[in-house]
Amino acid sequence: MCSALMAACCARQTDMGVTDMARIDLDLAHSYKPDPQADADYALLPLKMTFADGGAYALLGPSGCGKTTMLNIISGLVAPSHGSVSFDGVVVNQKTPQQRNIAQVFQFPVIYDTMTVAQNLAFPLRNRGVPAAKIAQRVGQIAEMLELSGQLGVRAAGLAADAKQKISLGRGLVREDVSAVLFDEPLTVIDPHLKWQLRRKLKQIHRELKLTLVYVTHDQVEALTFADQVVVMTRGRAVQVGSASDLFERPQHTFVGHFIGSPGMNFLPASLLPGAPAGAKLLGVRPEYVALAAPQAAGALPASVKQVQDIGTYWLLTATLADGSLVRARLSPEQAIPQPGASVWLALFGAHTCFYNDREELVA
């Protein structure tokens, strides 16, 4: 298995001499309407972003946040209405996906029904006039890598969804000169237990082939486990780009605090904390960093327990503060769990507390 990956990887470098991957720069806005006026008319608000060569990125956000639009602009299926997309500094706005050398995997597996697995994998190479011997070699390598070797002669139409999705992926990987591989929620139709395997496979491919991967999803677990850098998007805006720990520890926007984490960040009026920085309107604290405290302890506030739920590995406690705000806390099952109605003190403020201004942006 590993040797096959190494072989594919080496083949890439020896055959091409230099890799054709590209740094991708976005400096654009996009509207599907001809004459956009308000912010709401834009599918993507003005943004500047760089996808480094060989990086693994995830575009994360709820449905309709603009992540698929951004992906299609990168691939060339959609031309941006304003601004530019550049590959290695060259503007490629009007270039087709084929000219940009992009590979894309869609939400639903796209396979050519009448072809076998091998023919499916060979298709992009045959269209580009690659010699037959070379095609056979590449198809063999990619099939080995995706664990499809045993099914090469089988008609693709009869396979299960995960195998079909692997074929879709394989058609992208079989070309050794791809600039980037883009994924549009590729695991939507895959059974949960296979999702883990496929995600691990993607990670492995990224490590071995050093390809630029951009992965669109609304599932934070998928995004955080897959990507080195996660772009969190909401309503056409990229609100934060960062690693999993950045997003968890220092959400740049209340949306990130709310969207990442299970449950999301607690947001409370900044006035609850006497020493809050100037301009702070809200303060945010993760349920993971809320703990039971001794009465009158520093950074603690009195609260009344509203509900406790056993989530399996932890207890989720919901409590009401004196001003009526709700606070949720993750408590470890080893400690004594207070009952609903009990009065407790919760340690809320500390090094992990974040402060937000009236535009919901992080100030400290």
Add this chain to the structure above:
Amino acid sequence: MKPINQKAWFLILPVVLCVAFSAILPLMTVVNYSVQDIISPDRRVFVGTEWFKAVMRDEDLHGALLRQITFSLAVLAVQIPLGIALALSMPAKGWQSSAVLVAVAISLLIPWNVVGTIWQIYGRADIGLMGYTLAALGIEYSYTGNATHAWLTVLLMDVWHWTPLVALLCFAGLRAIPDAYYQAASIDGASKFAVFRYIQLPKLRGVLVIAVLLRFMDSFMIYTEPFVLTGGGPGNATTFLSQYLTQKAVGQFDLGPAAAFSLIYFLIILVLSFILYNWMQRVGTADKSNAEGRHG
């Protein structure tokens, strides 16, 4: 063992009754005629398979059958590719799409005998546009005098009348293909022909099975249009099976042979449709050795 619930029979009873009255009982009447010689309403003689044997030996019938099969195959050979081509060139959205859909569907709304009349006039050298134009070009065209011309005119008429049905079915089939397929094909660098060959055509298989069966069965039973246009002539150049059957049953009042032939006719359609259906299903889901042989 599970107890069998016999009450379910009551649920299918309405269907059984409907089918019995609409299909099985009329068919039994035909079976009844096919094995008797009816000399007068109260004198009938059981003749066994005599009529079947007579019909099988009938030279005129062989001619009509051959003509019919040739005609139906020609109909399929022209209408299916033409219908697909038409569907591919129709605009996919906007008012143009609606306008083209209506224009294409018009011929389907015209009654059979009117279609015959339209073409009868259309082909006349004195007042018909086609006949007049051909005459002006120096082509001696006559669907009443020349057997080949008559046969081609009936074929052309059927193509005009029914190709839109194939086109509409294919248009619906094409619209049902998700955009991701076209996007993936563009990313894979597929040519227009490859998109047609590997995406559109395979995805159209379902509607094409329906189109082929409908057009085969309908053309195999064609009656009204050639009856109005040529009356089966000149000679018997356009006498297809239905016309031959009507001549026997209504013209000569040979109910026995006509009934025997009806049953054979029914069986021919059934068997040919069955063969066509299975063949088309097989083409779509051919086993791996076949698939490799075709584009390996």
